Amino acid sequence: MNILEDGGKGLLLGNEAIVRGLIEAGVRFASTYPGTPSSEIGNILEEISEEEGMYFEFSSNEKIALEVSAAAAAAGVRSFAFMKHVGLNVAADPLMTLAYSGVVGGMLVLSADDPSAHSSQNEQDNRYYALLSLLPMMEPSTPAEAKDMIRYAYEVSEELTLPVLYRTTTRVNHARSIVEFGPRTDTPAKGRFTKDDKRFVNIPAFAKLNRVRLLELNKKAQELSERSPHNRIEGSGDTGVITSGVSYTYVKEFTSDTSVLKLGFTNPLPEKKIADFIRGKRFVIVVEELDPFLEDQIFRICAQNGLSVPIYGKRSGHLPREWEYSPDTMKRLKDLISVRDMPTPLPPADVKLPGRPATLCAGCPHRGMFAATKKAVGKRDVVYCTDIGCYTLGLQPPFQAADFLICMGGGVGAAGGFDKSTDQKAIAFIGDSTFFHSGVGPLTSSLFNDHKITAVILDNRTTAMTGHQPNPGTGRSFGGIDTEPIDMETLVKGLGIKFVRTVDPYDVKAAEKVMKDALEFDGTAVVVSKCPCPLELKRNKQLIIRECRVDQSKCIHCHICVKTIACPALVKKGDTVETDPTQCIGCGMCANVCPKGAIEVGR
Amino acid sequence: MRYTVQIVGVGGQGVLLASMVLGTAAMRAGHKVSMSEVHGMAQRGGSVISTLRFGDDVISPLESTGGADLIMGFEPVETCRYLSLGNKGTFILMNLDPVYPSMVAAGFEEYPDIEKLVGSVKARTENLMTLDATKVAISVGKAVAANAVMIGAVAAVKGFPLKKELLKEVLLEIVPERSKDLNSKAFEAGYSAMS
Numbered sequence: 001m002n003i004l005e006d007g008g009k010g011l012l013l014g015n016e017a018i019v020r021g022l023i024e025a026g027v028r029f030a031s032t033y034p035g036t037p038s039s040e041i042g043n044i045l046e047e048i049s050e051e052e053g054m055y056f057e058f059s060s061n062e063k064i065a066l067e068v069s070a071a072a073a074a075a076g077v078r079s080f081a082f083m084k085h086v087g088l089n090v091a092a093d094p095l096m097t098l099a100y101s102g103v104v105g106g107m108l109v110l111s112a113d114d115p116s117a118h119s120s121q122n123e124q125d126n127r128y129y130a131l132l133s134l135l136p137m138m139e140p141s142t143p144a145e146a147k148d149m150i151r152y153a154y155e156v157s158e159e160l161t162l163p164v165l166y167r168t169t170t171r172v173n174h175a176r177s178i179v180e181f182g183p184r185t186d187t188p189a190k191g192r193f194t195k196d197d198k199r200f201v202n203i204p205a206f207a208k209l210n211r212v213r214l215l216e217l218n219k220k221a222q223e224l225s226e227r228s229p230h231n232r233i234e235g236s237g238d239t240g241v242i243t244s245g246v247s248y249t250y251v252k253e254f255t256s257d258t259s260v261l262k263l264g265f266t267n268p269l270p271e272k273k274i275a276d277f278i279r280g281k282r283f284v285i286v287v288e289e290l291d292p293f294l295e296d297q298i299f300r301i302c303a304q305n306g307l308s309v310p311i312y313g314k315r316s317g318h319l320p321r322e323w324e325y326s327p328d329t330m331k332r333l334k335d336l337i338s339v340r341d342m343p344t345p346l347p348p349a350d351v352k353l354p355g356r357p358a359t360l361c362a363g364c365p366h367r368g369m370f371a372a373t374k375k376a377v378g379k380r381d382v383v384y385c386t387d388i389g390c391y392t393l394g395l396q397p398p399f400q401a402a403d404f405l406i407c408m409g410g411g412v413g414a415a416g417g418f419d420k421s422t423d424q425k426a427i428a429f430i431g432d433s434t435f436f437h438s439g440v441g442p443l444t445s446s447l448f449n450d451h452k453i454t455a456v457i458l459d460n461r462t463t464a465m466t467g468h469q470p471n472p473g474t475g476r477s478f479g480g481i482d483t484e485p486i487d488m489e490t491l492v493k494g495l496g497i498k499f500v501r502t503v504d505p506y507d508v509k510a511a512e513k514v515m516k517d518a519l520e521f522d523g524t525a526v527v528v529s530k531c532p533c534p535l536e537l538k539r540n541k542q543l544i545i546r547e548c549r550v551d552q553s554k555c556i557h558c559h560i561c562v563k564t565i566a567c568p569a570l571v572k573k574g575d576t577v578e579t580d581p582t583q584c585i586g587c588g589m590c591a592n593v594c595p596k597g598a599i600e601v602g603r
Numbered sequence: 604m605r606y607t608v609q610i611v612g613v614g615g616q617g618v619l620l621a622s623m624v625l626g627t628a629a630m631r632a633g634h635k636v637s638m639s640e641v642h643g644m645a646q647r648g649g650s651v652i653s654t655l656r657f658g659d660d661v662i663s664p665l666e667s668t669g670g671a672d673l674i675m676g677f678e679p680v681e682t683c684r685y686l687s688l689g690n691k692g693t694f695i696l697m698n699l700d701p702v703y704p705s706m707v708a709a710g711f712e713e714y715p716d717i718e719k720l721v722g723s724v725k726a727r728t729e730n731l732m733t734l735d736a737t738k739v740a741i742s743v744g745k746a747v748a749a750n751a752v753m754i755g756a757v758a759a760v761k762g763f764p765l766k767k768e769l770l771k772e773v774l775l776e777i778v779p780e781r782s783k784d785l786n787s788k789a790f791e792a793g794y795s796a797m798s
Binding site: 009011013036037039040118142171174175176177178246249250252253254326327328342343344345346347348349350351352353354355356357358359360361390393397559562566568569570571572580 | 613614623626627630635636637638639640641642647648649650660661662663664665666667668669670680681683684686687688689690691692693703704705706707708709710711712713714715719720723724726727728
């Protein structure tokens with residue numbers, strides 16, 4: 001099955017279905033900063049965009065991704081900016097005013113939300129961005145619908161001359177269902193920007209007028225929402241359910257005997273359709289994940305229409321505001337509607353099970369840098385500010401090198417705050433991709449305000465956590481475009497930072513020495529830990545495996561290797577330590593810290 | 604008819620491949636299919652779960668707790684961790700080959716005795732089937748074919764709605780050309796081990 005085929009069907013992941021939707025809608029321009037659960041869209045576009053006649057880029061952050069796509073759409077080219085939910089916070093600044101300018105070619109802004117925070121730092125409900133920006137919004141429920149709704153969303157975007165917020169959640173992006181392939185739309189790959197200052201230059205005098213234009217367009221959008229095929233009633237009866245997104249699938253399969261208003265076009269809401277649906281019902285239940293976005297507006301719609309039908313959902317306490325929903329959530333409605341019988345689960349096993357959290361890989365260079373930092377710090381009172389990426393896993397023992405985490409690039413900024421507000425030494429860990437995303441700004445500010453911090457840039461030559469996308473530090477070579485890597489050390493030195501040193505994290509002892517100097521430095525110090533991610537090397541078939549072996553005759557069972565590196569390839573059996581040949585890549589970090597030279601690195 | 608398979612294991616064991624083979628076979632058999640997968644952390648040694656549902660009017664990507672018809676456990680501890688996905692009538696296929704979590708490898712936590720794990724599941728259900736998929740895979744060629752052994756074993760599960768030949772056909776389409784022979788043997792060995 002190939003998503004580029006002309007017809008037929010496939011069992012597609014939500015993110016694959018979305019790419020297929022872009023192809024069918026004739027989207028010619030796409031941009032992103034990778035973030036789960038939207039990441040696979042970028043990985044696929046990296047492979048196929050050129051063949052499909054689409055320009056695609058990994059922008060260095062979401063704000064830029066939104067801006068480049070906004071420009072393409074202003075020039076009449078159908079564009080697509082996509083990101084995870086917290087990415088839209090970064091892109092919120094251009095989004096708010098882009099709503100005032102609007103677009104010429106259709107534009108979708110995809111926000112992949114993550115209820116239950118499977119791979120995120122919060123569970124924010126980005127549907128409120130639609131209310132805040134006054135932009136139309138669509139919410140698909142399944143991969144098949146995620147594909148189909150894209151073409152429709154572009155038509156709406158062009159009719160309204162506004163970008164459309166396309167809101168998915170993890171259980172749409174990472175669900176898989178049967179998707180029928182439709183025909184492609186032909187649209188121009190190149191546009192031309194026509195000057196229109198009143199729309200595209202939002203100085204106060206024009207912005208005031210554009211707010212009026214936007215409110216007028218919202219009236220038109222509401223008419224489209226009223227007659228949208230994606231806002232539809234299924235079944236009949238005197239009890240009603242109003243639902244959107246993946247929640248619809250749980251309602252559909254696990255409850256029965258109600259009339260369901262399924263909403264796909266969720267901003268502006270089809271207020272007349274909703275009022276007509278509610279009128280005459282005994283009661284209505286609103287089923288939506290996270291915040292009462294639909295529910296609170298439905299209360300308002302009822303009030304405006306003089307309807308006193310009881311509305312149940314989050315405000316009534318029936319349904320939760322936290323975490324993603326599932327078929328189990330429907331059980332909470334069994335006093336109100338028919339809910340399918342669910343079998344009694346087996347009781348849990350009565351054996352203590354070891355945990356299995358995600359962990360830094362065998363041979364992960366971050367292990368070496370954490371070990372070196374911990375040794376250099378010694379008994380010093382420090383605050384470890386960390387950031388978004390694999391290295392957040394430095395939270396786990398034995399490193400415990402994560403005390404403060406808020407957002408992309410947030411660690412370096414926060415470190416400056418700890419430096420000025422405490423007597424603790426602040427250390428910030430930040431990855432290479434994250435550094436280019438939003439690390440340069442705080443480092444500049446740190447130098448400007450004399451924050452005496454140590455910023456450790458964990459440069460593993462890729463954007464690892466989200467599936468190994470290129471970043472400015474690696475250069476790009478796809479889609480017919482090749483660019484040189486941007487040299488991080490030159491950039492940092494160019495700012496004027498006086499202490500800039502690069503270390504090899506596999507040489508833990510040498511890295512420790514440099515870290516000691518950095519911690520003593522009176523000012524902003526930067527240490528670049530440079531070593532490619534072994535997973536990325538493996539993917540590119542560049543990983544040379546040189547297995548390590550423990551010489552049991554030299555080993556004194558001090559377990560320093562296990563305690564400082566804790567590599568999954570080091571296996572402690574009773575008192576002896578062995579290497580696991582199926583995992584070991586022969587990086588030699590354990591050999592480097594062994595006080596007796598008992599670990600041999602193969603050749 | 605509706606049928607749910609919960610596939611549990613550790614990132615890198617082939618959970619996603621197995622769910623793709625079963626899901627594609629279900630689609631070929633004319634069923635509606637809805638699945639949910641764990642992505643992102645799968646390569647970081649964490650516990651992973653894939654839900655596969657097929658049949659008439661299936662649309663939800665998730666199943667209720669206890670609602671599985673089959674639990675395909677690629678790893679003993681993970682099978683026990685997700686026991687509550689099944690009920691008394693659920694068939695549980697449990698691979699006995701352990702993958703040690705990093706904290707166990709480092710000596711901070713202990714991995715329980717496999718017999719204890721099996722005993723605990725047996726005390727809760729009569730529908731447990733165990734096999735050492737890695738051993739079976741090695742006996743026909745290579746340990747990496749353990750997931751093909753598991754898929755072959757599923758074909759032998761009582762009442763499993765998809766035909767053995769169909770599963771094998773899809774498996775052999777999905778795996779790389781050079782390992783077709785190995786996967787074919789491993790699939791058959793898995794099937795024989797269960798029947």
